[in-house]
Amino acid sequence: MKLENYKDKYIISILVLIISALHYFTLEGYWPIHDFYRRLYYLPIILAAFKYRFKGGFLTSLIVALFYTPHLIFYFGEINIQVINQFLELGMFLVIGMITGYLVEKDYRKRKLLEFQIIQLANLENYTHNILDSLHSGVIALDKEYHIPSTNRKALTFFKNPTEILQFFEKVNLLKEIDKIFNGTQDTIEMESIHYKNDQTKINLKIMAYPINNITGKKEGVLILLDDITDIKELRYQIKRSERLAAIGQLASGVAHEVRNPLGIIKTISQTIVHDVKDSDIKEGIDIIIHEVDRANKVIKELLDFAKPYKYQVKKLDLANFLRELLVLTKKYGEQKGVAVNVIGVEEAIVEGDQDKLRQAFINIVLNGIQAMETGGVLNIMLKTIDHQWAVITFEDTGLGIPEEILDKIYDPFFTTKDYGTGLGLSITHRIIEEHEGKMEIESTVGEGTIVKISLPLPKKEEKND
Ligand SMILES: Nc1ncnc2c1ncn2[C@@H]1O[C@H](COP(=O)(O)OP(=O)(O)O)[C@@H](O)[C@H]1O
Numbered sequence: 001m002k003l004e005n006y007k008d009k010y011i012i013s014i015l016v017l018i019i020s021a022l023h024y025f026t027l028e029g030y031w032p033i034h035d036f037y038r039r040l041y042y043l044p045i046i047l048a049a050f051k052y053r054f055k056g057g058f059l060t061s062l063i064v065a066l067f068y069t070p071h072l073i074f075y076f077g078e079i080n081i082q083v084i085n086q087f088l089e090l091g092m093f094l095v096i097g098m099i100t101g102y103l104v105e106k107d108y109r110k111r112k113l114l115e116f117q118i119i120q121l122a123n124l125e126n127y128t129h130n131i132l133d134s135l136h137s138g139v140i141a142l143d144k145e146y147h148i149p150s151t152n153r154k155a156l157t158f159f160k161n162p163t164e165i166l167q168f169f170e171k172v173n174l175l176k177e178i179d180k181i182f183n184g185t186q187d188t189i190e191m192e193s194i195h196y197k198n199d200q201t202k203i204n205l206k207i208m209a210y211p212i213n214n215i216t217g218k219k220e221g222v223l224i225l226l227d228d229i230t231d232i233k234e235l236r237y238q239i240k241r242s243e244r245l246a247a248i249g250q251l252a253s254g255v256a257h258e259v260r261n262p263l264g265i266i267k268t269i270s271q272t273i274v275h276d277v278k279d280s281d282i283k284e285g286i287d288i289i290i291h292e293v294d295r296a297n298k299v300i301k302e303l304l305d306f307a308k309p310y311k312y313q314v315k316k317l318d319l320a321n322f323l324r325e326l327l328v329l330t331k332k333y334g335e336q337k338g339v340a341v342n343v344i345g346v347e348e349a350i351v352e353g354d355q356d357k358l359r360q361a362f363i364n365i366v367l368n369g370i371q372a373m374e375t376g377g378v379l380n381i382m383l384k385t386i387d388h389q390w391a392v393i394t395f396e397d398t399g400l401g402i403p404e405e406i407l408d409k410i411y412d413p414f415f416t417t418k419d420y421g422t423g424l425g426l427s428i429t430h431r432i433i434e435e436h437e438g439k440m441e442i443e444s445t446v447g448e449g450t451i452v453k454i455s456l457p458l459p460k461k462e463e464k465n466d
């Protein structure tokens with residue numbers, strides 16, 4: 001590489017040296033030959049100008065002049081027209097060297113500038129591309145002919161290719177909305193929609209569309225932003241559910257308090273007079289009153305339990321064992337109803353929690369499952385761990401399922417579809433799971449069954465050691 005760099009310099013220097021030597025070693029009388037040699041000097045000068053631009057042309061012509069001048073003085077010794085001619089030619093060397101050098105230099109600078117601009121442009125494009133690709137939103141540009149000139153990386157995690165994008169836009173009626181941007185009746189479009197990704201996972205997409213204007217302000221297309229808001233939506237839903245539960249709980253406990261006192265009075269008086277009553281019919285009636293008051297009290301106690309702050313007794317809990325114990329407790333009840341309760345596919349998992357409360361929560365779920373299978377069926381309980389982060393317990397029944405329209409009411413206290421239900425089971429369960437910083441999800445298909453999924457956090461590794 002280095003040698004290559006110097007090669008041209010060597011050639012130029014050697015040329016200058018050879019031509020000068022020719023001058024010095026040729027007899028002074030051979031004028032035409034000297035003329036010829038002199039013109040040969042243009043060769044290294046022009047070569048240098050091309051190679052090293054202005055600096056090359058100028059320096060080489062100067063060097064040539066330096067080499068040539070002594071020869072002139074040496075040979076002529078006097079001033080005549082021929083000597084003046086020769087000196088003029090020396091001037092020409094300089095002029096040619098500089099002009100050629102200047103022209104090459106100018107061209108070179110122009111080329112460099114262009115190169116620089118191209119690199120800058122490429123960098124800029126790369127930069128914008130990188131920015132777009134690092135966005136957490138999907139970005140899609142759409143032109144007036146409904147072509148998609150560009151998408152960012154995130155957009156392609158939602159859709160396989162532009163065709164799929166357009167199909168989706170068509171399906172959710174977005175193209176019709178976008179027309180409103182094109183004909184100026186609307187500035188932006190905002191909508192939410194459900195989408196199934198390539199791996200069939202269901203996500204909630206927030207879609208926003210804005211016009212893309214060119215420099216003259218004319219609309220050239222639209223920019224579409226896509227955000228996966230599945231988690232946000234779920235969170236919003238859970239917060240709403242918790243708020244509603246808290247509000248209802250508060251109200252209910254207020255009412256329960258008020259009702260408990262009159263009930264207590266009714267019960268005490270009934271118990272007092274039942275001894276003095278002789279008539280067996282009235283006696284039986286009073287017994288029923290006492291029994292019903294007890295039943296009402298039980299509901300109230302449950303309700304107050306639900307609303308009252310409770311001190312959780314947190315201990316390490318072997319979930320697999322815990323589920324086997326739960327099976328012993330509930331199997332008999334299941335058998336009576338023609339339901340086979342199984343614990344299958346159990347992984348080992350230790351969580352931290354309040355045994356009594358978790359048992360109450362799980363029993364509520366199992367009972368609901370069994371009660372949903374009036375003509376018998378199967379209730380499978382499974383336990384697995386996910387990412388060393390969650391212990392997930394699933395209760396899968398083959399019962400009648402939950403209609404979509406009541407799915408978000410089933411957590412409400414007192415919401416029940418059963419004749420003798422209290423409607424408190426799931427609200428209590430939900431609260432217990434929440435207190436354990438867990439998650440509760442229910443999926444259900446009417447006529448097929450229901451899956452209740454409880455996720456409890458696994459203790460972090462370092463906590464395990466101490
Ligand atoms: N596994 C299930 N299958 C079908 N429906 C269910 C299931 N679990 C809960 N439900 C529905 O949710 C409602 C509320 O349940 P819950 O809060 O436990 O109260 P309750 O059992 O007293 O009705 C039930 O009445 C029922 O309609």
Ligand SMILES: [Mg+2]
Pocket residue numbers: 364367368424425426
């Ligand atoms: Mg219940």
